Amino acid sequence: MNHARSPSRAPRSAAPATGGRAPAAESGGGGRGNAFFASLLQDAAKQAKGDGALVGFDEAFGVSVDPGKYQFPEDRTGTTAPATGERKTVDGLPALRDQHATSPWEDTKNGVAFAQGAGDSHAVSPNDVAQGSLGDCYLIAGMLAVARADPSLIEKLIKDNKDGTFAVTLYIRRNAYERPRPVTKTVDARLAVKTAGGSPLYAKTGDNTAEGTEMWPALLEKTLATHKGSYEQISGGNIATGFEFHGATELFTGKLENYYPTDRMDEDDILLTMAVALESKKPITVDSKAMDGQEDLTREANKWNVYGNHAYCPENVDLDGRTVDLTNPWGSSHVAKLPVADFKRFYRAIRIGGN
Amino acid sequence: MRETIDETTVGMLGEHRVPMGNMTTGAYTKADGTEARGVICSLVVDPQQPGVFVGLGSAVTVGGVRWEVVAIEKTPGTLGSVTLERR
Numbered sequence: 001m002n003h004a005r006s007p008s009r010a011p012r013s014a015a016p017a018t019g020g021r022a023p024a025a026e027s028g029g030g031g032r033g034n035a036f037f038a039s040l041l042q043d044a045a046k047q048a049k050g051d052g053a054l055v056g057f058d059e060a061f062g063v064s065v066d067p068g069k070y071q072f073p074e075d076r077t078g079t080t081a082p083a084t085g086e087r088k089t090v091d092g093l094p095a096l097r098d099q100h101a102t103s104p105w106e107d108t109k110n111g112v113a114f115a116q117g118a119g120d121s122h123a124v125s126p127n128d129v130a131q132g133s134l135g136d137c138y139l140i141a142g143m144l145a146v147a148r149a150d151p152s153l154i155e156k157l158i159k160d161n162k163d164g165t166f167a168v169t170l171y172i173r174r175n176a177y178e179r180p181r182p183v184t185k186t187v188d189a190r191l192a193v194k195t196a197g198g199s200p201l202y203a204k205t206g207d208n209t210a211e212g213t214e215m216w217p218a219l220l221e222k223t224l225a226t227h228k229g230s231y232e233q234i235s236g237g238n239i240a241t242g243f244e245f246h247g248a249t250e251l252f253t254g255k256l257e258n259y260y261p262t263d264r265m266d267e268d269d270i271l272l273t274m275a276v277a278l279e280s281k282k283p284i285t286v287d288s289k290a291m292d293g294q295e296d297l298t299r300e301a302n303k304w305n306v307y308g309n310h311a312y313c314p315e316n317v318d319l320d321g322r323t324v325d326l327t328n329p330w331g332s333s334h335v336a337k338l339p340v341a342d343f344k345r346f347y348r349a350i351r352i353g354g355n
Numbered sequence: 356m357r358e359t360i361d362e363t364t365v366g367m368l369g370e371h372r373v374p375m376g377n378m379t380t381g382a383y384t385k386a387d388g389t390e391a392r393g394v395i396c397s398l399v400v401d402p403q404q405p406g407v408f409v410g411l412g413s414a415v416t417v418g419g420v421r422w423e424v425v426a427i428e429k430t431p432g433t434l435g436s437v438t439l440e441r442r
Contacts, residue, residue: 099359130365130372131364131365132364132365133360133361133364133365133366133367134364135361135362135363135364135434137363137364194367198367198370199367199370235434237433237434291377291379292377292378292379292431293379293380293431294379295379295380295381298376298377298379298397299379299381299408301377302376302377302397302405302406302408303405304405305405307363307376307377307397307406308363308376308377309362309363309377310363330365330372330374330399331365331372332372332374332399332402333374333399333402333405333406
């Protein structure tokens with residue numbers, strides 16, 4: 001076994017799993033003011049750290065700064081208070097997919113960011129997450145991976161304003177040469193549903209407990225859709241258009257995500273890379289290969305619940321049995337005891353983020 | 356009632372979540388039992404089982420309700436889709 005070999009990183013443009021339609025370019029611009037200097041100070045703090053890890057003001061300078069306080073104008077979202085009652089709604093909902101254009105938005109009145117379900121060891125649990133009618137498996141798998149690696153990282157991203165709105169932070173780059181920085185947007189508890197009273201169209205809500213309906217996966221998805229303007233723009237084929245996308249886990253952790261193509265790894269490399277990442281609590285996802293036009297491969301992979309051009313989240317590696325277990329972002333149809341030889345045939349890449 | 360599900364996403368047939376796997380070209384069975392060949396896709400109608408391959412004219416039963424495939428489309432490089440009609 002070659003434990004020391006380090007697979008090379010893929011180009012920045014490596015596309016996430018799942019195809020889609022061509023998007024329109026994202027707009028930008030606007031004045032910078034104090035936020036610009038704040039960002040420079042934050043960058044200086046990161047440079048001072050020297051190891052590439054992101055540090056906040058509190059660590060670098062011993063002061064506490066709310067990342068949501070420092071935003072570029074285009075990143076700000078307004079809230080509109082209703083005439084009566086305490087609940088607020090946010091101006092500027094993201095556009096729905098064309099085929100859902102007439103679907104209603106429904107306020108999740110008992111919505112909370114986090115709720116601990118029975119049997120869960122933490123309020124943020126991988127079993128909270130399930131993809132909906134949107135091709136953003138890469139994003140949902142990223143949520144799974146971070147929730148599995150360190151649930152507290154997810155908790156830090158969402159502040160419940162207790163008025164029907166949430167301040168949600170994602171780590172976003174303004175250009176390819178800049179590290180991701182926290183961008184906070186306010187989103188409300190309205191989710192698009194198929195029909196009134198139905199379940200959310202896109203990412204599902206998590207646990208339903210006495211605390212309320214857990215919304216964190218849907219809120220993270222909605223925040224990214226709000227940033228890009230529509231849900232269609234965050235589907236796998238569109239996310240990198242007009243947006244500096246360098247991996248889903250980076251959006252949630254601010255740490256760089258490394259990409260390991262499986263065609264440059266032998267089976268031992270694959271097993272050990274995933275086992276070490278899981279053991280060291282790194283968020284890890286994998287991308288299956290495109291199987292277009294390959295009927296035999298499609299049918300064979302299907303028997304294992306492996307679907308092409310889809311992202312999964314490794315759950316367990318059995319080094320003795322030489323198999324892997326993978327969580328499907330659908331919330332079902334998970335992959336159990338897949339031999340590593342088949343993993344190598346079906347999957348094109350392993351992505352490992354930081355924490 | 357018609358519902359459309361995109362490749363590698365999870366659609367709804369009635370109140371049931373039904374994921375769609377991949378599309379390809381191959382043999383499949385129509386609702387009347389005859390064999391056909393054409394564009395097919397994998398639908399996960401039972402979450403405990405791998406997807407079943409269906410094509411135009413195939414039927415699946417979900418939650419006791421029968422749904423028939425009335426359209427199936429795939430353009431290379433994009434997400435394909437399947438449309439089912441409640442019978």
